[in-house]
Amino acid sequence: GAGVSQSPSNKVTEKGKDVELRCDPISGHTALYWYRQSLGQGLEFLIYFQGNSAPDKSGLPSDRFSAERTGGSVSTLTIQRTQQEDSAVYLCASSHSGLGYTFGSGTRLTVV
Amino acid sequence: AQKVTQAQTEISVVEKEDVTLDCVYETRDTTYYLFWYKQPPSGELVFLIRRNSFDEQNEISGRYSWNFQKSTSSFNFTITASQVVDSAVYFCALPVDSSYKLIFGSGTRLLVRP
Numbered sequence: 001g002a003g004v005s006q007s008p009s010n011k012v013t014e015k016g017k018d019v020e021l022r023c024d025p026i027s028g029h030t031a032l033y034w035y036r037q038s039l040g041q042g043l044e045f046l047i048y049f050q051g052n053s054a055p056d057k058s059g060l061p062s063d064r065f066s067a068e069r070t071g072g073s074v075s076t077l078t079i080q081r082t083q084q085e086d087s088a089v090y091l092c093a094s095s096h097s098g099l100g101y102t103f104g105s106g107t108r109l110t111v112v
Numbered sequence: 113a114q115k116v117t118q119a120q121t122e123i124s125v126v127e128k129e130d131v132t133l134d135c136v137y138e139t140r141d142t143t144y145y146l147f148w149y150k151q152p153p154s155g156e157l158v159f160l161i162r163r164n165s166f167d168e169q170n171e172i173s174g175r176y177s178w179n180f181q182k183s184t185s186s187f188n189f190t191i192t193a194s195q196v197v198d199s200a201v202y203f204c205a206l207p208v209d210s211s212y213k214l215i216f217g218s219g220t221r222l223l224v225r226p
Contacts, residue, residue: 022131
């Protein structure tokens with residue numbers, strides 16, 4: 001597609017439920033990133049996928065967070081047993097090489 | 113450790129005023145990139161500029177200009193003749209340890225009033 005597409009744009013969930021956030025990167029972009037933007041923490045790196053290499057998961061805040069990238073394209077970020085502190089905007093970005101990021105509009109997650 | 117500081121939390125100006133957004137960084141890398149992103153109310157982070165530390169020339173793009181000073185570890189962003197559409201949060205960013213991971217400053221919210 002023309003840009004990075006994220007769905008849903010907004011998600012409200014009850015504490016303890018699992019959620020899945022989806023990212024469709026720009027076609028042909030081999031690198032995909034997830035960031036989280038929250039009021040108290042600013043923008044934080046979560047995870048990075050590059051081609052067929054093992055992902056860099058060093059930014060995931062807990063084992064309740066996981067992400068997959070299927071077929072080198074679409075990625076899903078899953079948060080299990082959501083907590084209120086997970087409320088944030090989750091931003092996905094993709095790039096063709098290295099640092100030329102293009103960000104999506106994000107998914108605003110609210111845990112009630 | 114790498115760090116990006118945007119000391120100005122919020123700036124309010126009247127349309128047509130010039131405004132400068134400050135960014136100070138710390139890095140142990142000898143070569144590095146610096147970035148500016150704009151986040152309008154829609155939420156999407158829009159890439160504005162990437163600057164290599166080798167190149168200290170100021171850059172101008174329309175009403176936007178950037179002043180990179182390695183000696184003071186600053187990469188400031190100036191908007192000339194600001195417009196209401198410039199209202200957004202602006203982020204300065206730096207890669208961690210020459211990697212693909214960016215660390216962002218806390219952002220400066222710019223409000224341009226008509």
